[in-house]
Amino acid sequence: MDYRMCWLEYRGLPADAAGKLKDWFSSVSILEPGSSVLKDEIRRFSERSIGITPRFYSRPLKKEKYIMVGRLESLPIKLDENLGEEGFMLRTLEWNGSKILLVTGETKKALVYGIFDLMKRIRLGEDIEKMNVLEKPKAKFRMLNHWDNLDGTIERGYAGNSIFFKDNRIIINQRTQDYARLLASIGINGVVINNVNVKKREVYLIDSIYLKRLKKLADIFREYGIKIYLSINFASPVYLGGLDTADPLDERVARWWREKAREIYDYIPDFGGFLVKADSEFNPGPHMFGRTHAEGANMLARALAPFGGVVIWRAFVYNCLQDWRDYKTDRAKAAYDNFKPLDGQFDDNVIIQIKYGPMDFQVREPVNPLFGGMERTNQILELQITQEYTGQQIHLCFLGTLWKEILEFDTFAKGEGSYVKRIVDGTLFDRENNGFAGVSNVGDSVNWTGHDLAQANLYAFGRLAWNPDEEIERIVEEWIKLTFGDDEKVLENVSYMLMKSHRTYEKYTTPFGLGWMVNPGHHYGPNPEGYEYSKWGTYHRANWEAIGVDRTSRGTGYTLQYHSPWKEIYDDINTCPEDLLLFFHRVRYDHRLKSGKTLLQTMYDLHFEGVEEVEEFIKKWEELKDRVPPDIFERVKERLHMQLEHAKEWRDVINTYFYRRTGIPDEKGRKIYP
Numbered sequence: 001m002d003y004r005m006c007w008l009e010y011r012g013l014p015a016d017a018a019g020k021l022k023d024w025f026s027s028v029s030i031l032e033p034g035s036s037v038l039k040d041e042i043r044r045f046s047e048r049s050i051g052i053t054p055r056f057y058s059r060p061l062k063k064e065k066y067i068m069v070g071r072l073e074s075l076p077i078k079l080d081e082n083l084g085e086e087g088f089m090l091r092t093l094e095w096n097g098s099k100i101l102l103v104t105g106e107t108k109k110a111l112v113y114g115i116f117d118l119m120k121r122i123r124l125g126e127d128i129e130k131m132n133v134l135e136k137p138k139a140k141f142r143m144l145n146h147w148d149n150l151d152g153t154i155e156r157g158y159a160g161n162s163i164f165f166k167d168n169r170i171i172i173n174q175r176t177q178d179y180a181r182l183l184a185s186i187g188i189n190g191v192v193i194n195n196v197n198v199k200k201r202e203v204y205l206i207d208s209i210y211l212k213r214l215k216k217l218a219d220i221f222r223e224y225g226i227k228i229y230l231s232i233n234f235a236s237p238v239y240l241g242g243l244d245t246a247d248p249l250d251e252r253v254a255r256w257w258r259e260k261a262r263e264i265y266d267y268i269p270d271f272g273g274f275l276v277k278a279d280s281e282f283n284p285g286p287h288m289f290g291r292t293h294a295e296g297a298n299m300l301a302r303a304l305a306p307f308g309g310v311v312i313w314r315a316f317v318y319n320c321l322q323d324w325r326d327y328k329t330d331r332a333k334a335a336y337d338n339f340k341p342l343d344g345q346f347d348d349n350v351i352i353q354i355k356y357g358p359m360d361f362q363v364r365e366p367v368n369p370l371f372g373g374m375e376r377t378n379q380i381l382e383l384q385i386t387q388e389y390t391g392q393q394i395h396l397c398f399l400g401t402l403w404k405e406i407l408e409f410d411t412f413a414k415g416e417g418s419y420v421k422r423i424v425d426g427t428l429f430d431r432e433n434n435g436f437a438g439v440s441n442v443g444d445s446v447n448w449t450g451h452d453l454a455q456a457n458l459y460a461f462g463r464l465a466w467n468p469d470e471e472i473e474r475i476v477e478e479w480i481k482l483t484f485g486d487d488e489k490v491l492e493n494v495s496y497m498l499m500k501s502h503r504t505y506e507k508y509t510t511p512f513g514l515g516w517m518v519n520p521g522h523h524y525g526p527n528p529e530g531y532e533y534s535k536w537g538t539y540h541r542a543n544w545e546a547i548g549v550d551r552t553s554r555g556t557g558y559t560l561q562y563h564s565p566w567k568e569i570y571d572d573i574n575t576c577p578e579d580l581l582l583f584f585h586r587v588r589y590d591h592r593l594k595s596g597k598t599l600l601q602t603m604y605d606l607h608f609e610g611v612e613e614v615e616e617f618i619k620k621w622e623e624l625k626d627r628v629p630p631d632i633f634e635r636v637k638e639r640l641h642m643q644l645e646h647a648k649e650w651r652d653v654i655n656t657y658f659y660r661r662t663g664i665p666d667e668k669g670r671k672i673y674p
């Protein structure tokens with residue numbers, strides 16, 4: 001195999017643990033026809049981790065101990081549980097003279113989740129004799145978005161080429177199934193396989209020439225409870241249908257989409273739906289025809305509704321042709337300004353997909369005020385697993401800690417306790433079609449994610465989408481143990497590195513919510529004014545005495561998009577959380593922070609600290625030589641050394657920039673290039 005299976009490697013368990021499991025795994029009763037996926041997974045696990053090949057039966061057994069897998073309704077044991085479509089139960093019980101480990105749920109998909117969860121728990125050392133687990137996902141939509149293009153390239157991809165496309169063809173091979181296994185094991189239930197920028201050839205993905213092949217792909221993913229979705233071009237009726245308009249209120253357009261939907265569902269009866277980037281960064285949309293986002297989205301939604309499909313409509317809409325001399329327009333306000341007025345106008349099967357912050361996946365941004373701002377609209381939280389602005393999988397930057405902070409953010413939309421996690425799981429505003437989307441960091445590289453430790457980001461995304469209440473430390477520990485086994489030192493060092501890495505990256509790049517000081521285009525490496533005089537609306541406006549945009553009520557008014565008390569807290573430079581200070585305020589370099597140090601001196605200090613922390617990561621990793629597989633050891637080591645070089649470059653370029661702007665030297669007299 002030319003790739004690793006990440007957390008599903010199923011390494012051999014220690015002899016005593018394996019010994020105890022042998023009886024259990026020698027006979028497995030699967031009361032479910034057509035369940036090769038379940039059997040294959042159990043077989044794989046027991047052969048590799050326990051060292052035996054189970055015998056499978058399709059009926060209950062008379063044996064001292066065995067595993068029984070089946071849907072609630074096909075069990076000989078009556079259990080009165082309401083598990084929903086995706087919930088499952090693992091329970092060890094006695095029945096008919098046997099000890100049984102039961103894996104059950106209401107659907108086949110739930111059984112798949114149950115099996116993966118069982119394997120996971122066993123590998124984490126839980127006692128099979130005492131299983132008693134009932135799990136239900138909190139959010140309904142747990143999706144990955146691939147920004148993969150048909151030619152095999154991936155927009156913002158840092159792990160090789162697409163696993164879905166090559167040379168305008170759809171790839172289907174063993175890896176397709178293995179990917180579905182990885183995703184199902186962390187509870188992902190939907191995948192958008194193509195880039196939201198639907199240009200050129202990609203427009204044809206909904207054409208009959210591709211649907212046959214897409215059906216095959218969907219057949220594989222379905223076995224693992226995963227639906228396929230496609231990004232579409234809003235002007236498809238023009239490009240594919242030969243119409244002279246894509247106006248959503250034109251009946252010919254609506255009809256074209258209805259027929260298109262029927263055609264797609266003929267091939268893929270459980271097709272998930274469309275993801276749409278409309279009126280955004282040069283993609284067509286309803287605004288081109290003088291219509292609103294609601295009119296555009298609802299028209300598509302009505303075409304999909306008869307088949308149970310949804311329209312996921314992105315809120316990433318802003319003026320990308322701004323004049324930098326324009327101080328009034330504030331890109332941070334755009335999503336809210338565009339969508340808040342439409343709250344309540346979207347059909348039930350429309351979901352608005354909102355990036356976590358108001359700008360664009362910077363290392364730190366405040367939570368997008370649309371969370372808590374729209375009460376009558378389905379919402380999906382969009383996170384970027386691929387590390388576009390966070391080190392492009394060359395730098396170690398575990399994002400789970402950041403995501404957890406976002407999920408725990410209290411919007412105060414309905415008073416205290418109105419957490420983002422309660423919005424995305426649908427409970428706060430009592431909405432059903434809510435959830436998570438993560439922009440995938442996967443490509444065809446040997447470790448799937450470029451940086452081996454970036455697998456933790458994919459893992460954490462799935463786990464948080466399943467249960468946003470989960471402790472991030474626990475998720476990290478799980479991932480490390482499943483990936484590297486039980487070595488305490490590995491656990492200690494890798495969790496130290498992961499837990500700290502996002503802060504570290506923030507320190508040596510753009511702390512205080514500054515963001516954007518990257519090279520334009522590819523977005524890698526420091527460039528303090530790279531985006532300063534461009535059209536993208538992302539300015540920090542540094543001069544000799546101050547830096548940052550005044551987004552308070554006295555400035556652009558962005559703070560007013562929040563509920564109280566955030567509105568007031570962000571509005572006041574003395575109460576604004578310091579790690580977002582430059583996002584909300586224009587601040588003098590000699591401004592004193594809570595530590596008593598000036599902003600400028602802190603800026604210098606953080607950049608030096610960040611680099612030192614990367615040096616520390618390298619030491620921690622070196623200690624793991626011979627404790628992790630040698631290929632992984634070497635690959636990570638190589639990346640950590642690149643990270644160190646690039647972190648130094650960040651430190652020096654940014655510090656030099658501030659030194660040249662201010663003429664104020666570092667108090668500690670360290671080397672800053674004049």
Ligand code: GCW
Nearest residue numbers: 147155156196197277316360
């Ligand atoms: O972050 C920006 C990226 C674009 C991306 C866009 C989006 C897919 O730089 O590459 O396009 O956001 O989210 O639509």
